[in-house]
Amino acid sequence: MTLSKKQGAGTDQQALLDAQLQLWHHTIAFVKSMALKAAVDLRIADAIHLHGGSATLSQIVTKVTLHPSKIPCLRRLMRVLTLTGVFSVNSGAVVDEPVYGLTPASRLLVGPGLNQTPFLTLMLSTFFVSSFLGLDEWFQHETGPSPFELANGRDIWTLSGHDASFGFIMDVVVKECGDVFRGVGSLVDVAGGLGGATQTIAKAFPDVACSVLDLSHVVANAPTDTTVKYIAGDMFESIPSANVVFLKV
Known part of the structure; x- marks a missing residue:
């Protein structure tokens, strides 16, 4: 009986944590949309495309309008965009210099055809x-x-x-x-x-x-x-x- 009560309490606690996590996901989901907006406005996909489809952060910076003091923040932005699948990321030849690439999603932000940038x-x-x-x-x-x-x-x-x-x-x-x-x-x-x-x-x-x-x-x-x-x-x-x-x- 004691074991059953403990299991029930554990299940209730897990359900509470899951519910809280769900609310948090809804609350901060706008971050993904705003990160995408920043990528579109800064034309990050175009910058990567101009480098042949893959580029380091330092290469991206040469193609976008960005104040030098914001480069560390751009790295954080790219982390959000890679976690959400807008861009891909791989380890580069240089230590701490990841290489970002276009995904099927971000390819829709460059070139003619099905470009989704206006929408x-x-x-x-x-x-x-x-x-x-x-x-x-x-x-x-x-x-x-x-x-x-x-x-x-x-x-x-x-x-x-x-x-x-x-x-x-x-x-x-x-x-x-x-x-x-x-x-x-x-x-x-x-x-x-x-x-x-x-x-x-x-x-x-x-x-x-x-x-x-x-x-x-x-x-x-x-x-x-x-x-x-x-x-x-x-x-x-x-x-x-x-x-x-x-x-x-």
Whole structure:
């Protein structure tokens, strides 16, 4: 009986430790995502690729923008990225100089084809990450904006249209759904704001005559260093003629 009680107590303690470990995994899981974001932003995969697919830390440093004082921190970052399978690591010929290589995952961050960099940049951006930080507040209201709107003040398409730097959303659209724009002669982006989305389309398909329709006070602030034509007007009154009307809802 005493032995049985001890075994039961041991089982309960192990279950408690397993439960605690599970919570800790969930709590610090964001570290893996943020490490991946840093790798994408620093273009570490490109740096390794430029060295033939494998590189030491000192070789990686020559290809990325990094302050010299942060080199020890880069080693720690690479440790996270190798443990999570983004990169591989092997012992190098020089003591304490590991050699990092590309894995099937990090090969998707270099070159053309199935490059996932635009998608990862989008999903790991502050715009999207901040949306999840306010989920508790969003659940406390019966109606209202989406979590994205609550965090950023605008829906994703409005933000894309008014912030040209947010055009990487359209990078993903053009990459994944670019066939819909092929053969199109002209396109008008209705309520397109400052044309962040349209500029991406115009850059990817220079043969498409792209224009943006929005209210006069919006068009007044439109950029001038672009091939996109900006038209002041109200879409409820008239829409300029074009092969394609681009309306984001």
